[in-house]
Amino acid sequence: xxxxxxxxxxxxxxxxxxxxxxxxxxxxxxxxxxxxxxxxxxxxxxxxxxxxxxxxxxxxxxxxxxxxxxxxxxxxxxxxxxxxxxxxxxxxxxxxxxxxxxxxxxxxxxxxxxxxxxxxxxxxxxxxxxxxxxxxxxxxxxxxxxxxxxxxxxxxxxxxxxxxxxxxxxxxxxxxxxxxxxxxxxxxxxxxxxxxxxxxxxxxxxxxxxxxxxxxxxxxxxxxxxxx
Amino acid sequence: xxxxxxxxxxxxxxxxxxxxxxxxxxxxxxxxxxxxxxxxxxxxxxxxxxxxxxxxxxxxxxxxxxxxxxxxxxxxxxxxxxxxxxxxxxxxxxxxxxxxxxxxxxxxxxxxxxxxxxxxxxxxxxxxxxxxxxxxxxxxxxxxxxxxxxxxxxxxxxxxxxxxxxxxxxxxxxxxxxxxxxxxxxxxxxxxxxxxxxxxxxxxxxxxxxxxxxxxxxxxxxxxxxxxxxxxxxxxxxxxxxxxxxxxxxxxxxxxxxxxxxxxxxxxxxxxxxxxxxxxxxxxxxxxxxxxxxxxxxxxxxxxxxxxxxxxxxxxxxxxxxxxxxxxxxxxxxxxxxxxxxxxxxxxxxxxxxxxxxxxxxxxxxxxxxxxxxxxxxxxxxxxxxxxxxxxxxxxxxxxxxxxxxxxxxxxxxxxxxxxxxxxxxxxxxxxxxxxxxxxxxxxxxxxxxxxx
Numbered sequence: 001x002x003x004x005x006x007x008x009x010x011x012x013x014x015x016x017x018x019x020x021x022x023x024x025x026x027x028x029x030x031x032x033x034x035x036x037x038x039x040x041x042x043x044x045x046x047x048x049x050x051x052x053x054x055x056x057x058x059x060x061x062x063x064x065x066x067x068x069x070x071x072x073x074x075x076x077x078x079x080x081x082x083x084x085x086x087x088x089x090x091x092x093x094x095x096x097x098x099x100x101x102x103x104x105x106x107x108x109x110x111x112x113x114x115x116x117x118x119x120x121x122x123x124x125x126x127x128x129x130x131x132x133x134x135x136x137x138x139x140x141x142x143x144x145x146x147x148x149x150x151x152x153x154x155x156x157x158x159x160x161x162x163x164x165x166x167x168x169x170x171x172x173x174x175x176x177x178x179x180x181x182x183x184x185x186x187x188x189x190x191x192x193x194x195x196x197x198x199x200x201x202x203x204x205x206x207x208x209x210x211x212x213x214x215x216x217x218x219x220x221x222x223x224x225x226x227x228x
Numbered sequence: 229x230x231x232x233x234x235x236x237x238x239x240x241x242x243x244x245x246x247x248x249x250x251x252x253x254x255x256x257x258x259x260x261x262x263x264x265x266x267x268x269x270x271x272x273x274x275x276x277x278x279x280x281x282x283x284x285x286x287x288x289x290x291x292x293x294x295x296x297x298x299x300x301x302x303x304x305x306x307x308x309x310x311x312x313x314x315x316x317x318x319x320x321x322x323x324x325x326x327x328x329x330x331x332x333x334x335x336x337x338x339x340x341x342x343x344x345x346x347x348x349x350x351x352x353x354x355x356x357x358x359x360x361x362x363x364x365x366x367x368x369x370x371x372x373x374x375x376x377x378x379x380x381x382x383x384x385x386x387x388x389x390x391x392x393x394x395x396x397x398x399x400x401x402x403x404x405x406x407x408x409x410x411x412x413x414x415x416x417x418x419x420x421x422x423x424x425x426x427x428x429x430x431x432x433x434x435x436x437x438x439x440x441x442x443x444x445x446x447x448x449x450x451x452x453x454x455x456x457x458x459x460x461x462x463x464x465x466x467x468x469x470x471x472x473x474x475x476x477x478x479x480x481x482x483x484x485x486x487x488x489x490x491x492x493x494x495x496x497x498x499x500x501x502x503x504x505x506x507x508x509x510x511x512x513x514x515x516x517x518x519x520x521x522x523x524x525x526x527x528x529x530x531x532x533x534x535x536x537x538x539x540x541x542x543x544x545x546x547x548x549x550x551x552x553x554x555x556x557x558x559x560x561x562x563x564x565x566x567x568x569x570x571x572x573x574x575x576x577x578x579x580x581x582x583x584x585x586x587x588x589x590x591x592x593x594x595x596x597x598x599x600x601x602x603x604x605x606x607x608x609x610x611x612x613x614x615x616x617x618x619x620x621x622x623x624x625x626x627x628x629x630x631x632x633x634x635x636x637x638x639x640x641x642x643x644x645x646x647x648x649x650x651x652x653x654x655x656x657x658x659x660x661x662x663x664x665x666x667x668x669x670x671x672x673x674x675x676x677x678x679x680x681x
Contacts, residue, residue: 102507167543209550212557212594214542 001116002026004048006036006062007078008055012101016049019105025112033057040071046116049108050095052079060093067094074115078103114166121163129162130206130220136163143204150200153181157193158201161208161218170215232410236403244395252388259380267373268338271351274301275366278311279355282321282362289315289357291322306375307368310343313355314363321362331363343367409434413441425452464627465513468638472505505638512640515574516626519647528568534597534606535560537569541576541595545584553589556580561598563605565673567652572606575648578641579608579669585637586630587612587666602675611666620658645671 003025007013013029020027028045030036033056040048052059063075077090077098087098096119097111121127125137133142141148141155150158160169160177174190194216198208205221278301281293291313293301302309312323318331330339330352337352350367413433427445430438476499483495538560549556565572576595583593587610596607615623615630622628624646627639649656654673661668 168539168546170539209546211542211546212555213560214539214558217546 001046002028002044003112004036004039004045004073005029006033006048006054006059007031007051008053009051012051015105016108020109020112023105023109033059033062036062037066040066040073041069045073047074047076047112047119049076049078049112052077052090060090063090063095064093074119076108076111076115110166117165127162129165129218131204132158132162132201132206134159134162150197153178154193154197154200156181157190158197158218161216165218168211168215168217172215174215233403233407236406237399240399240403241396244399245392248388248392248395252384255384255388256380259384260377263376263380264373268349268351271338271349271366271368272336272353274309275311275351275353275364277301278313278323278364278366279353282313282355282357284358284360289313289321289360289362293322304368304372306371309366309368310348311364311366314365316361316363318363323365327365327367329363330365333363341367349373409437413437425449425455461626465509468509468627469506472502472509475499475502476506509638509640512638512644515578515644516640516647519571519574519644519651529566530569531564532567532569532572534563534565534572534604537572537576537606538595538597540573541580545577545580548584549593552584554584554587555592556584557592557594559594559596559598561596563597563599564676565604565652565654566676567673571648571651575645575671576606576608578645579606579671582637582641582645582669583608583610583612583667586610591666600672604673604676606671606673607668609661609666609668611661611663614660614665614667615658623658624656645669 001024003020005013005016005020005027007016007029008031013031017027017029028039030039033054036048036050039045050059050063054062057065059077059079063077066073066075074096075094077087077095078101079087079090079098080101087100090098096115099108099111117127117129121136125135127134127136131144132148134140135142136159139155139159141150141158156177157174160174171187171190175185175187178185178190194208194210201207207219207221209217209219211217278291281297282289282291284290301311310324310327312325312327312329313321314329314331315321316332318329320329326344327350330337330341330350333352333354335354339350339352341348341350347370348367349370350365353364353366355362355364409432413428417428425448427448428441430441433441479495479498479502483492483499486492486495538558542556542558546556580593580595587593591610591612593608593610596605596609598605619630623630624642625639626643628643629637629639646656649671652673654671657670657672659668659670660666
C-alpha cells in the first residue's frame with residue numbers, strides 16, 4: 001500500500017512517515033502542493049494524506065484542483081483548524097475523511113485502512129475484513145480462499161456491516177436492507193440474525209458489537225491492525 | 229458633537245441678541261412717532277395758512293399771494309417748502325408748478341413722495357371755497373425728520389450696545405461657572421490610570437450628572453468583574469497548561485538518562501498521559517473561546533437534527549467507552565433545533581466525555597434526545613457515583629473540579645456545555661439519575677419558532 005503525505009511541518013511529517021511505515025505502508029512525503037500535484041497525476045497511490053495549513057496553496061483548493069483534474073485517489077484531510085466547517089468543506093470538495101491535529105497514530109492508520117478498503121471495494125467489488133471477503137457484485141462470501149456459506153438474510157446483514165466498517169450501522173438500515181426478503185420484519189428478527197452471525201463469526205476473530213439504541217458494528221478482535 | 233459650552237452660548241446669545249434688536253426697533257418707533265406727528269401737524273398748519281390767500285374772482289378761485297406772504301409760508305430753517313392749490317378737476321390754480329396733483333382727498337392726508345430726486349413729506353388738505361371743492365398741497369424736504377431720526381438712533385444705540393456687551397460677558401461667565409463641576413470631573417477622569425476601575429466620586433457632582441456617574445460606575449463594576457474573571461481564567465489556564473508540561477519535561481529528562489528499559493517504558497506512558505492532558509486542554513480552551521456569545525455564531529445557525537448529533541457522537545466516543553468498559557447506549561427520538569451544528573456536537577461530546585470520565589467500569593451511560601412538551605432536549609444520564617447536591621451548581625464553573633476527583637479532566641467541559649447552551653437559548657439542568665443513582669444532565673432548548681407560531 002503506497003501513501004502520499006503532503007505535510008509542511010517537518011516534525012509532524014517525520015512522525016507520520018515513521019508511524020505509517022511501521023504500520024506497513026510505503027510512504028512518499030512531499031512538502032509542496034506542486035510536488036504532490038506531480039506525484040498524484042503521474043504515479044499510482046492508494047491514498048493521500050493532505051495537510052490543510054500549507055504554504056503556497058491552501059489544502060482545500062489543492063483538493064478541489066486535484067478532483068477537477070480527475071485524480072481519484074482517496075484523500076484524508078489533516079487539520080489543526082478543528083471547526084467542523086473546514087472539514088465539511090473539505091468533504092464537499094472531494095476529500096474522503098478528516099482527522100484533526102493532534103491525532104493518535106493508531107486512529108490515523110485505522111482511518112487510512114478503511115479508506116483504502118472502501119476505495120478498493122468500490123473499484124474491484126471485493127471487500128475484505130479480517131479473513132472474510134465479500135464480492136459486492138455477486139454477493140459471494142469467502143473465508144480465506146474457501147467459499148463461506150450463510151443463509152441469505154444473515155449474508156445481507158453481514159454485508160451491510162462489512163460495508164460500514166469502522167462505522168456503526170443503524171438498526172433501521174438493516175431492516176431496510178432485509179425488506180426485500182421479508183416484508184413483516186420485526187426488530188427482534190434482526191436480533192436473531194445478529195445472534196446467529198455472532199456464533200459463526202466469533203471463531204474467525206470477528207465480533208458484532210451492539211450499540212444500545214443505535215445498531216451494530218462489526219469489529220476485528222483487538223490487536224489486529226486494519227491496514228494488514 | 230459640539231461642546232456644551234458652545235451650545236449654551238449659542239442658544240443663550242442668539243435669542244438675546246434678537247430680542248435686543250427687536251427692542252431697539254420698538255424703541256425707535258416709539259420715539260419717532262410723536263415727533264413725526266408734530267412735524268406733520270406743522271405742515272398742515274402751513275396748508276391752513278395758505279387757504280387764507282384763496283379768494284373768488286369772476287366765479288373762479290384764485291390764489292392771491294404777496295411776495296412777503298409767499299416768503300413767510302416758505303420760511304424754514306432746514307427744509308425747502310413747496311405748495312400748490314388745485315380745483316376739483318385737478319387743474320392747478322396756483323403755487324409751484326413742479327408739485328404734482330395727489331388728489332382727490334376727502335380728509336387731511338400725509339404722504340411720502342419723491343420730487344426732483346428728493347424725498348419729501350406732503351400734506352394734502354381738502355378745502356371748500358364757497359361751493360367749490362379745492363385741494364391744497366404743501367410739501368417739505370425731510371432734512372428735519374432725518375436729523376431727528378439720526379439723533380434718536382444715536383441715543384438708542386449706545387445703551388443697547390452696552391446692554392448686549394454686558395450680557396455677553398455675564399452669560400459667558402455664568403456658563404464658565406456653571407460648567408465648572410463638569411470640568412473638575414473631566415480632570416478627575418483624565419488623571420485616572422487606564423486600569424483604575426474604582427467608582428467615580430458621587431459628591432460635588434451636580435444632580436444632573438448623578439445618573440451619568442451612576443451608569444458609568446455600574447459599567448466600571450461590570451468591566452472590573454469581567455477583567456478579574458479574565459485574569460483568573462488566564463491564571464488558571466496557565467497553571468493547567470504548565471502542570472502537564474512540567475510533568476512532560478521532567479519525565480523526558482529522566483527518560484533520556486534512564487538506562488533501564490522497563491522504567492523508560494513507564495516514563496513514556498507518563499509522557500503520553502501528560503501530552504494527552506495538554507492536547508485536551510488546548511482543544512477545550514479553543515472550544516470555550518469559540519462558544520463565546522461574541523464569536524459571531526448567529527450566521528452559522530441552521531436546523532440541526534438532534535438524533536444525527538447523537539449518532540455522530542456514538543461513532544466518535546464508542547471506542548473510548550469500550551476501552552473503559554462502560555456501556556454507552558442511546559434512546560433517540562425525533563427532535564430538531566435551530567443551532568450551530570459543530571457547537572451542538574461539542575456540547576454533547578463534553579457531556580459524554582464528562583460521564584465517561586467520572587463513572588466506574590461497568591456503569592451505563594445513556595444519551596437521549598427528543599421533545600418534552602414542545603421543547604427539544606438532549607440528555608446524558610449515568611448510574612455512577614453522582615454529584616452531591618452541594619456541588620451541582622459549581623460544576624459549571626471554569627476549571628472547577630470535584631474534590632477528590634482523580635480524573636485527568638481540566639474542568640472546562642461543563643463550562644463549555646453551559647456557554648454553548650446559553651448561546652442557543654437553552655437551559656442545563658443537573659439532577660440525580662433515574663433510580664436515585666448517578667447524575668442526569670438535561671439541556672432543554674427553546675420551542676422552535678416554526679412550532680411556536
